[in-house]
Amino acid sequence: MPQHTVTSYDDELKGLASRVAEMGGLAETMVNDSVSALVRKDSEQAQKIVQTDKRLDQLQHELEETAVLIIARRQPVAQDLRDIVAAMRISSDLERVGDLAKNIAKRVIAIDNSFNSKRFALGVEHMAELAQQQLKSVLDAYAERDAEAAETVREQDDEIDAIYTSIFRELLTYMMEDPRQISICAHLLFCAKNIERIGDHATNIAENVTYMVTGSQPQDERPKVDETGFVESGNA
Amino acid sequence: MPQHTVTSYDDELKGLASRVAEMGGLAETMVNDSVSALVRKDSEQAQKIVQTDKRLDQLQHELEETAVLIIARRQPVAQDLRDIVAAMRISSDLERVGDLAKNIAKRVIAIDNSFNSKRFALGVEHMAELAQQQLKSVLDAYAERDAEAAETVREQDDEIDAIYTSIFRELLTYMMEDPRQISICAHLLFCAKNIERIGDHATNIAENVTYMVTGSQPQDERPKVDETGFVESGNA
Numbered sequence: 001m002p003q004h005t006v007t008s009y010d011d012e013l014k015g016l017a018s019r020v021a022e023m024g025g026l027a028e029t030m031v032n033d034s035v036s037a038l039v040r041k042d043s044e045q046a047q048k049i050v051q052t053d054k055r056l057d058q059l060q061h062e063l064e065e066t067a068v069l070i071i072a073r074r075q076p077v078a079q080d081l082r083d084i085v086a087a088m089r090i091s092s093d094l095e096r097v098g099d100l101a102k103n104i105a106k107r108v109i110a111i112d113n114s115f116n117s118k119r120f121a122l123g124v125e126h127m128a129e130l131a132q133q134q135l136k137s138v139l140d141a142y143a144e145r146d147a148e149a150a151e152t153v154r155e156q157d158d159e160i161d162a163i164y165t166s167i168f169r170e171l172l173t174y175m176m177e178d179p180r181q182i183s184i185c186a187h188l189l190f191c192a193k194n195i196e197r198i199g200d201h202a203t204n205i206a207e208n209v210t211y212m213v214t215g216s217q218p219q220d221e222r223p224k225v226d227e228t229g230f231v232e233s234g235n236a
Numbered sequence: 237m238p239q240h241t242v243t244s245y246d247d248e249l250k251g252l253a254s255r256v257a258e259m260g261g262l263a264e265t266m267v268n269d270s271v272s273a274l275v276r277k278d279s280e281q282a283q284k285i286v287q288t289d290k291r292l293d294q295l296q297h298e299l300e301e302t303a304v305l306i307i308a309r310r311q312p313v314a315q316d317l318r319d320i321v322a323a324m325r326i327s328s329d330l331e332r333v334g335d336l337a338k339n340i341a342k343r344v345i346a347i348d349n350s351f352n353s354k355r356f357a358l359g360v361e362h363m364a365e366l367a368q369q370q371l372k373s374v375l376d377a378y379a380e381r382d383a384e385a386a387e388t389v390r391e392q393d394d395e396i397d398a399i400y401t402s403i404f405r406e407l408l409t410y411m412m413e414d415p416r417q418i419s420i421c422a423h424l425l426f427c428a429k430n431i432e433r434i435g436d437h438a439t440n441i442a443e444n445v446t447y448m449v450t451g452s453q454p455q456d457e458r459p460k461v462d463e464t465g466f467v468e469s470g471n472a
Contacts, residue, residue: 072317
């Protein structure tokens with residue numbers, strides 16, 4: 001980052017980046033806690049996540065307002081402008097990650113009194129571990145301004161997508177085997193989809209780290225496709 | 237919009253707004269076509285939507301680049317800055333609307349050879365009509381800079397959410413009645429969810445129209461909650 005004559009401008013830019021880091025930490029915790037609440041059927045923890053999401057929304061709101069103020073007052077160009085735009089975009093992705101974790105938490109509350117869901121939730125848990133790892137890696141890449149690490153995150157999203165497709169099929173099979181499982185498996189389908197989307201947001205963040213560092217977005221098609229659209233919809 | 241001494245600056249701002257309008261028209265068409273393809277099981281039309289989405293992504297990419305350039309070169313403040321920020325945010329929501337329509341289209345391709353899905357798709361179609369109406373109204377509100385109309389759109393999102401919750405229950409019932417329907421109903425669950433999310437994006441756009449016109453975002457909780465998280469997950 002170039003040196004500015006007005007020190008407080010640098011402080012403002014650093015303040016944005018540390019606000020992004022704070023949001024990232026909160027989003028990571030929410031994802032971790034929501035999946036742990038799902039596996040352990042802990043509706044008390046799930047309730048807490050719903051509350052935490054309000055804090056994340058508020059942080060994003062404040063970050064956006066601050067960013068617009070900095071643009072208006074400091075009239076940034078080049079690297080500084082990219083830093084600010086990237087912070088705004090990344091905070092928007094993190095806010096959505098929080099929404100998705102909250103959505104999982106709300107389903108935990110719904111399926112709390114249902115019978116044993118642990119067997120079904122294992123696949124979702126494994127997928128969530130990968131998504132959390134992606135989120136952690138991309139936030140590190142942001143903090144380190146490391147475009148290469150960001151690109152690695154982007155490339156690894158395929159793996160989460162593949163697991164999602166496999167879980168989708170697995171859950172449909174459980175439903176067909178035992179209609180009493182349909183409701184819980186439908187909720188788990190959405191949980192799995194939410195985690196797949198958390199992976200997509202990690203990919204978006206990776207692209208914005210690349211933009212921030214290099215000044216250009218990756219140009220090839222983003223690997224954020226839900227392949228279950230192509231899973232055969234058979235008659236049995 | 238205040239007059240500027242440099243005419244081309246006004247042109248640049250108007251160019252952004254008309255780019256948003258173009259994206260809006262494209263997103264509306266995609267939503268309309270994807271649901272019509274779903275109801276008519278028209279996989280050819282569905283394929284076209286997947287292609288159209290690339291154009292929408294490209295338009296958003298161009299709009300963002302243009303907006304950042306304008307901020308860098310013109311150093312806008314106050315109303316102009318809000319216009320630019322709103323255009324960026326709205327284009328991001330429209331790009332996501334396109335993704336959701338594309339996702340519906342891809343499911344059409346998957347369920348094409350399945351047996352009669354029309355009975356199940358009717359609820360989804362009704363919901364989609366409401367979402368399309370919301371999208372159209374909010375794009376009109378943007379074009380007219382009408383914060384009151386935007387607020388009306390925001391308030392009406394509850395209706396889509398309520399229909400979604402009802403469709404969610406209905407589809408689970410179909411699944412329980414006949415396990416052969418599970419796969420197609422799972423796809424329709426996601427289609428319904430996608431339409432509910434299109435409604436959420438219309439709400440986001442409405443909030444950004446309010447921000448653009450009045451300078452502040454609506455402060456109360458956004459009505460974008462998926463209430464199926466609270467649908468009882470019974471054992472039968």
